[in-house]
Amino acid sequence: MTPTKRPRRPSAGGYARGDETRQRIIDAGVRLFGEHGFAGASTRDIAAAAGVNAPALQYYFENKEGLYHACAEYITNDLRDRFAPAMREANAVLKADGAMDALIDAYLGILGVMLDSVLSQPHASKKRLFVARELGDEEAHVASKLLDRRLKRPLNKAMLSLLSRITGLGVNDPVTRIRSLTLKGQIMPFYHPPGACLDALGWKEIDAAKGALLKSSVLGQTRTLLDSWRVDLATNRAR
Template sequence: MIKDEPTSTTPRSDPSRKEKLLAASLDIFGRYGFDGTSTRQLADAAGVNLQAIPYYFGGKDGLYIATADHLVSLIEAHVGEMRRQMGARLAALDAAGESLASTEARLLLTGIARTMITLFVSKQSEAWARFIIREQMEPTEAFERIYQGIMAPMIGIVRRLVAAILEADPASEPVRLRALSFVGGILVFRVAHAAILAQMEWETVGPRQLETLHDLAADLVAALEPTKGPAA
């Protein structure tokens, strides 16, 4: 049992040790997976005593779940305010019994796309993507936390915006698929980052390249059009 009072083999409580462990774990777990990662490897990467893992997290399992929560908080810091503002706008329209105009929906969706692209081409998102992709392939409790904490709320807003643009029911399967396809078209800039650089003949994504990608975000939104009915 972990004692409340530190001993010679138990680290003194230090928030910086927890942060170091979480930062290191996000990278190491993402690279090698849960089973392929040892507690010694995690402690060494964080530069802390091995006993810090059971002391702060109860063990490797607890650290893995805490790492997922940490990832949610990192992404939330980038998109949380935007998501809250858009959620409040949609809630206000619902309360007033009003529909979201297609023009406004396109503006909001373009803002989401540009924010997501900026985040996905950043260096810091590499470790995030590795962790999430592993959880996509073999979901655990960590995936549920990531999905409910970040993915589901954001996809839900995208779905509402896509539905307004397509003049369709946001709960319908076609709208759900179009929303997922839209998000996937942006995720490619992280999960296929090396291929993007090679195909575009870019050495890196700097300000000029990012501006090009932001223009593309507007094009992706502009390509969304209501399905035309059969000709009379």
């Protein structure tokens, strides 16, 4: 990809119609870049999917690279906004040296948002496919770099800090890192709902009720693990 120019925007911050058109183009870009990759998705096809003419892409994004970057920004900002309340709560609990129950609730709060983003977020599969291509070294890593810097690093830092407080082990202790990976790994079987997890569950789809059941089950077993590690910490301190 070549360096992107600054995208053009409608005057005075953008009219409502202009904002809606721009978002339609981004939505179409996320879907087609995810399905076909940067090289395989043509601006003509993206414009057609968005219901606009080809010059509209140039008006809003200058070029194909500019649109791709806008799609990456959109995905990153959307996810960051979804995690913002849980992250604020986690950071507040950590700063206040909160009680054990508050630490566990804060950890489960972040994990719950992760589950929501996989199980119930509208069009989540399209966004995941876009990012998956980057993680698979198929694209220029624009989205994955943004996600890593703006979301994954602060998210991992908060979750490791919470887990460290709950278990009494250091943030860099290998056991803390292993536990963190395995707790987050509970979500992976549901990351691509059309796949093997549906066959294993005997389901045709994950609707709202099934998504709620999966979420409550994963959070319930996570709470059980965190409670057991809290007991281990209390026992070790009593010795």
